Amino acid sequence: MNGNAVLDIRDLKVSFSVRRAGRKYQVRAVDGVSLSLAEGEVLGIVGESGCGKTTVGRSIVGLVRPDSGTISFKGTDMTGASLRDMRLNIRMVFQDPYASLNPRRTIGDSVAEAGDINGFFTSRAGRSAAIAATLTAVGLDPSFAARYPYELSGGQRQRAGIARTILPSPSIVIADEPVSALDVSVQAQVLNLMMDLREQLRLSMLFISHDLGVIGQISNRVAVMYMGRIVEQAATRTVLDDPRHPYTRSLVAAIPKPDPSKRILGAIETGEPPSLFKRPRGCAYAPRCPIASDRCQVEVPELRSAGTDGRAIACHNV
Amino acid sequence: MSRDGAILWLKPFIARPIALLGLGILLGTMLAATFAPWLAPYDPYAIDPSIRLTPPNALHWFGTDQFGRDTLSRVIHSARMALLIGSGVVVFALATGVPIGVLSALFPRLGHLLMRMVDVLMAFPSLLLALGLIVVLGPSVANAILAIGLGYMTTTTRIVYGLTLRLRMETYVEASRSMGAGTAWLIGKHILPNLVSPLLVQASFVFAFAQLGAASLDFLGLGAPPEIPSWGNMLAESRTFITRAPWLLFFPGMMIVATAFSLNLVGDALRDRLDPRFRQLFSEKG
Amino acid sequence: MLSVRDLTVSLGPETAPVDIVAGVSFELGKGEILGLVGESGCGKSMTSLAVMGLLPQPGPRIRAGRVLLEGCDVTQLQPWQRVEAGRGRMAMIFQEPMTSLNPVRRIGDQIAEAVRVHDRLSGPPAIDRARELLEQVRMPDPAMQLSAYPHQLSGGQRQRVMIAIALACRPQVLIADEPTTALDVTIQVQVLGLLRELCNRLDMAMLFITHDMGVIAQLADRVSVMYAGRIVETAGVEALFGRPRHHYTRGLMDCMPSRNSGARRLPTIAGQPPAPGTVGAGCVFASRCAAVRETCRTAAPPRAEVSRGHDVLCAFPLDGGEPR
Numbered sequence: 051m052n053g054n055a056v057l058d059i060r061d062l063k064v065s066f067s068v069r070r071a072g073r074k075y076q077v078r079a080v081d082g083v084s085l086s087l088a089e090g091e092v093l094g095i096v097g098e099s100g101c102g103k104t105t106v107g108r109s110i111v112g113l114v115r116p117d118s119g120t121i122s123f124k125g126t127d128m129t130g131a132s133l134r135d136m137r138l139n140i141r142m143v144f145q146d147p148y149a150s151l152n153p154r155r156t157i158g159d160s161v162a163e164a165g166d167i168n169g170f171f172t173s174r175a176g177r178s179a180a181i182a183a184t185l186t187a188v189g190l191d192p193s194f195a196a197r198y199p200y201e202l203s204g205g206q207r208q209r210a211g212i213a214r215t216i217l218p219s220p221s222i223v224i225a226d227e228p229v230s231a232l233d234v235s236v237q238a239q240v241l242n243l244m245m246d247l248r249e250q251l252r253l254s255m256l257f258i259s260h261d262l263g264v265i266g267q268i269s270n271r272v273a274v275m276y277m278g279r280i281v282e283q284a285a286t287r288t289v290l291d292d293p294r295h296p297y298t299r300s301l302v303a304a305i306p307k308p309d310p311s312k313r314i315l316g317a318i319e320t321g322e323p324p325s326l327f328k329r330p331r332g333c334a335y336a337p338r339c340p341i342a343s344d345r346c347q348v349e350v351p352e353l354r355s356a357g358t359d360g361r362a363i364a365c366h367n368v
Numbered sequence: 369m370s371r372d373g374a375i376l377w378l379k380p381f382i383a384r385p386i387a388l389l390g391l392g393i394l395l396g397t398m399l400a401a402t403f404a405p406w407l408a409p410y411d412p413y414a415i416d417p418s419i420r421l422t423p424p425n426a427l428h429w430f431g432t433d434q435f436g437r438d439t440l441s442r443v444i445h446s447a448r449m450a451l452l453i454g455s456g457v458v459v460f461a462l463a464t465g466v467p468i469g470v471l472s473a474l475f476p477r478l479g480h481l482l483m484r485m486v487d488v489l490m491a492f493p494s495l496l497l498a499l500g501l502i503v504v505l506g507p508s509v510a511n512a513i514l515a516i517g518l519g520y521m522t523t524t525t526r527i528v529y530g531l532t533l534r535l536r537m538e539t540y541v542e543a544s545r546s547m548g549a550g551t552a553w554l555i556g557k558h559i560l561p562n563l564v565s566p567l568l569v570q571a572s573f574v575f576a577f578a579q580l581g582a583a584s585l586d587f588l589g590l591g592a593p594p595e596i597p598s599w600g601n602m603l604a605e606s607r608t609f610i611t612r613a614p615w616l617l618f619f620p621g622m623m624i625v626a627t628a629f630s631l632n633l634v635g636d637a638l639r640d641r642l643d644p645r646f647r648q649l650f651s652e653k654g
Numbered sequence: 655m656l657s658v659r660d661l662t663v664s665l666g667p668e669t670a671p672v673d674i675v676a677g678v679s680f681e682l683g684k685g686e687i688l689g690l691v692g693e694s695g696c697g698k699s700m701t702s703l704a705v706m707g708l709l710p711q712p713g714p715r716i717r718a719g720r721v722l723l724e725g726c727d728v729t730q731l732q733p734w735q736r737v738e739a740g741r742g743r744m745a746m747i748f749q750e751p752m753t754s755l756n757p758v759r760r761i762g763d764q765i766a767e768a769v770r771v772h773d774r775l776s777g778p779p780a781i782d783r784a785r786e787l788l789e790q791v792r793m794p795d796p797a798m799q800l801s802a803y804p805h806q807l808s809g810g811q812r813q814r815v816m817i818a819i820a821l822a823c824r825p826q827v828l829i830a831d832e833p834t835t836a837l838d839v840t841i842q843v844q845v846l847g848l849l850r851e852l853c854n855r856l857d858m859a860m861l862f863i864t865h866d867m868g869v870i871a872q873l874a875d876r877v878s879v880m881y882a883g884r885i886v887e888t889a890g891v892e893a894l895f896g897r898p899r900h901h902y903t904r905g906l907m908d909c910m911p912s913r914n915s916g917a918r919r920l921p922t923i924a925g926q927p928p929a930p931g932t933v934g935a936g937c938v939f940a941s942r943c944a945a946v947r948e949t950c951r952t953a954a955p956p957r958a959e960v961s962r963g964h965d966v967l968c969a970f971p972l973d974g975g976e977p978r
Contacts, residue, residue: 233694
């Protein structure tokens with residue numbers, strides 16, 4: 051276990067029971083994920099739909115019960131426990147700004163909710179002052195506290211959502227695709243805000259996204275997930291400039307670059323991820339992998355260290 | 369509620385004039401019920417055999433019945449019974465339906481059990497159910513409210529169950545849970561406030577149908593005691609005199625129809641107010 | 655092939671119309687891919703619906719302008735009227751294939767339905783043609799998948815089905831409204847490659863609508879940038895990315911967190927787009943433009959051709975002196 055890790059996850063496994071055509075199936079969404087978040091760091095988790103990244107985030111804030119594994123906050127194991135102080139220290143920003151605020155509550159009430167639930171405020175005046183200060187910190191006028199969500203734009207709602215996450219100020223913020231539903235110009239504003247807040251409040255962040263461009267902008271390190279496992283983990287620049295795992299390479303190559311002279315269409319034919327109901331034996335990426343060998347079909351590769359720069363890869367052939 | 373909010377509530381009524389008519393009838397009925405002793409020209413219980421069965425005329429706008437009682441006064445006083453039964457049924461349906469529905473949705477195993485019991489109740493036609501209960505409990509106003517209310521409790525429960533199941537999945541509820549909210553907080557701050565609007569619409573419809581249920585029970589002599597004027601009672605008494613004094617049938621019957629009709633109109637208008645497309649005119653979605 | 659001239663789509667009463675699309679013009683030649691790019695609310699989807707004849711009734715309507723398909727005016731014709739008039743060779747694909755496909759019918763039947771309308775085939779010949787179309791869109795195992803239901807297919811496969819349905823009428827013009835936005839990036843690249851290949855092979859023109867500049871760079875031959883219902887810049891794709899001339903285009907490109915920017919903070923475009931109906935005289939972008947001048951707020955900007963095939967709706971376009 052990492053010494054100064056503010057969040058440490060070991061071998062997390064989460065599955066869901068799903069009903070299809072009358073039968074119950076157990077779907078393994080997270081299949082043994084281990085990572086640690088150092089204080090003040092932004093760790094990006096990137097992957098496509100179904101890879102389990104959202105489930106990891108939700109397990110950390112207690113929305114989902116893991117099957118096994120441990121989640122430790124500052125050295126204390128909190129798996130399965132719903133300790134109230136943990137709730138204030140680890141908070142989540144949600145993806146959809148149109149769905150994450152109760153339409154019938156004022157912005158102020160929504161922003162102060164964490165404090166209200168956990169008895170943080172000692173007086174009405176104190177509460178109002180805290181709301182006003184937090185709204186200002188996220189770039190919203192304090193008068194917004196009396197408004198309702200339908201009066202705000204998407205970008206403004208997301209700012210309100212962020213305000214809700216930092217009142218009172220937490221240690222860790224789990225950001226689950228916080229800018230994916232926003233326009234590009236608004237994305238930039240909100241990302242800048244998050245970076246500013248991270249500095250001001252000395253936050254540690256777990257930034258979940260499918261967008262490598264955004265991850266590249268905001269995170270220090272990146273973990274790439276596929277079918278419930280981490281396949282590569284390294285410093286952000288390393289992953290983007292020199293991806294080693296075959297999946298990471300296809301992911302990086304598939305990003306549409308805004309440069310017409312670098313066209314990749316048609317050059318990549320990578321098939322589709324298998325259904326979560328029918329996990330392949332062995333490495334989950336083997337069916338699509340250009341360098342798969344016989345060993346890959348039967349043996350799941352473990353995430354092991356590869357090089358001195360903190361890089362880790364889960365592949366037999368790299 | 370802000371000024372904009374108040375205007376929003378009136379818009380569906382202004383947009384459809386017939387809804388205003390409904391609102392007018394409803395308000396009229398409530399006025400009649402409240403101020404009956406002052407509005408009614410005569411004492412509804414006063415008997416005067418000398419003027420029995422007179423058709424509508426200048427002195428008695430709605431005519432008189434077989435005992436010489438003024439029909440208009442009786443119609444006005446009946447509004448009290450109508451409102452009493454209506455509100456009683458609505459309160460009963462909400463007070464039972466909401467807790468059962470919400471708890472069933474939040475606690476699935478308990479929920480399955482409760483919803484099956486509700487299903488059993490729903491299998492009975494509501495009037496038969498009411499009749500059965502009255503036979504067991506005995507006719508009285510309170511029992512009428514209970515009997516009719518039980519039927520509407522089932523539909524209310526169903527609606528609340530479905531809504532709560534959906535609300536439970538909303539992102540803002542998840543956000544609340546991630547901050548440590550317990551079930552009580554979720555119910556109080558997120559679920560109930562979002563149930564208010566659909567339940568308001570439901571309440572108006574229940575109110576309307578409760579009138580019909582009450583009138584049916586009264587007609588059969590199983591509801592309000594015959595001395596107390598109610599539209600159903602008046603209808604029952606008018607049976608013998610249909611050919612001779614049709615006004616005795618017409619006026620109470622018209623009031624039953626008008627009240628139920630107006631409540632339906634108001635309910636429709638309220639539902640329009642709550643229609644998400646309506647609200648979208650005021651919201652900014654990308 | 656497709657010519658849109660001064661298209662204006664409005665909401666609201668005749669006396670006080672609110673323009674959500676204002677004076678949009680573009681041309682699309684055979685086999686060409688025109689990218690229509692803009693952020694949400696800029697009117698690009700509404701433009702595509704208007705061109706296709708699919709504006710929801712009642713509601714927005716074409717107040718002015720013309721849509722010409724192969725020289726014939728189809729502006730006021732709905733799709734079925736166009737088919738009857740022999741001008742129905744324009745097809746559209748949408749963003750969410752799950753809602754565009756009927757969940758209770760097999761996809762083979764859904765494709766065959768399109769075939770029946772356009773080729774007047776039915777029964778086995780229609781199914782054959784459906785299978786042929788699935789092959790054209792590179793669906794793995796086409797014969798088997800004919801009997802699949804939409805929920806049994808993945809997002810990328812459903813999108814291929816939708817393209818197959820669109821191809822049933824042998825379209826001269828394909829309108830694609832954000833077809834890959836909901837897809838994973840590795841699937842997106844395959845579907846985009848398919849679309850490019852189909853346009854080349856079938857000499858089909860495509861109007862591709864998106865908010866993603868990266869996708870545009872990969873796919874389009876020419877690009878039109880939309881803002882607040884107006885086209886602010888049109889250029890060949892290399893010219894647009896190499897030397898953007900409109901301030902909004904430049905701002906949009908600058909604030910993308912592209913892989914190569916290592917900057918601490920992203921440049922942004924201050925403010926928000928104007929709501930439809932609140933646009934006054936003068937340039938729509940004036941309130942947010944970094945290089946705004948007094949005249950921009952009062953006088954409507956001219957459409958200037960800054961070089962061959964490159965025009966800008968701006969009184970003071972960027973001089974294009976800094977190649978990127």
